[in-house]
Amino acid sequence: MPGSDRKTEWRQGCALPRDVAIALKLFHAEEGVRKLAIVVTHDCDLVQPIEVEPDVEVIAADLVERADGNFSFGKNPRKLSLPLERSGHTIHCMLRAVDKAKVSKAELFRAYPDTEITMMADAKVTLQKWLAARYRRTALPDEFDRRLKATGLYKELATILELNGEHVAALFFVTSDDEKPETESYDVVIYLLYSTAVDSSAALNASTKAAETIAKVFEVKCKKNGVWTEFELVECAAVSDEVMTIAMERQLKKWNADHLSLKTVPQGETRD
Numbered sequence: 001m002p003g004s005d006r007k008t009e010w011r012q013g014c015a016l017p018r019d020v021a022i023a024l025k026l027f028h029a030e031e032g033v034r035k036l037a038i039v040v041t042h043d044c045d046l047v048q049p050i051e052v053e054p055d056v057e058v059i060a061a062d063l064v065e066r067a068d069g070n071f072s073f074g075k076n077p078r079k080l081s082l083p084l085e086r087s088g089h090t091i092h093c094m095l096r097a098v099d100k101a102k103v104s105k106a107e108l109f110r111a112y113p114d115t116e117i118t119m120m121a122d123a124k125v126t127l128q129k130w131l132a133a134r135y136r137r138t139a140l141p142d143e144f145d146r147r148l149k150a151t152g153l154y155k156e157l158a159t160i161l162e163l164n165g166e167h168v169a170a171l172f173f174v175t176s177d178d179e180k181p182e183t184e185s186y187d188v189v190i191y192l193l194y195s196t197a198v199d200s201s202a203a204l205n206a207s208t209k210a211a212e213t214i215a216k217v218f219e220v221k222c223k224k225n226g227v228w229t230e231f232e233l234v235e236c237a238a239v240s241d242e243v244m245t246i247a248m249e250r251q252l253k254k255w256n257a258d259h260l261s262l263k264t265v266p267q268g269e270t271r272d
Helices: 018-023 029-034 121-133 142-151 153-163 200-222 246-251
Strands: 035-039 055-064 079-086 089-096 100-104 168-174 186-194 231-240
Touching: 018 029, 018 035, 029 035, 029 055, 035 089, 079 121, 142 153, 153 168, 153 200, 168 200, 186 200, 200 231
Parallel strands: 186 231
Antiparallel strands: 035 055, 055 089, 055 100, 079 089, 168 186
């Protein structure tokens, strides 16, 4: 037996050998060249005795030619575009939350992980936070969400963020939790969190322009004859992931529109 309990080589993010994934019925043999199965159970649970943790959670993913910016960095709670390393080369896969399955730990531990495929540390962080986001998402008031759609702001925000998805990590609202009457506007502050991981200058420029565009859209949609209706945009600004602290993030409401390309959190760790 290759490994069991604390001696196992299996870790979160490990890929299953294709024949093992097929034997465990995670996908069919004819799909093999286009599929990949990844362990998503946390390391702490993988090393627990089988009597305590008898199963391992895995996700069967599609191998794709390139990354999809709409679903990278944990932007969407249902789908994730994730980079992996295969023999020193970057490959890409697409995971779907609904494809998560359980397999017997005893059966899995009869095999070794696929050593040609590696999940890098930053990709593993993204995977973990994507998995967590499935169960922890901000709920904006129903009336707030209704107004976003009725005014056309929902679609406008989606378009702006998708065009800047390479740099804009997330959109956060600061607003009331209350269900306001139709005659009362929501005061809104918007922060666009941008990633400094690759090109901080380009990210700042793109997110600043996106913030300016959003401000103009709110003016067009919600300001008539100098009077705000539905929403009053107090501020819209770009914020670096090096500046936003964990404490700040907890006080904000992150917009998780299902079809949007929004990074769940910055690629780097936020600070206390």
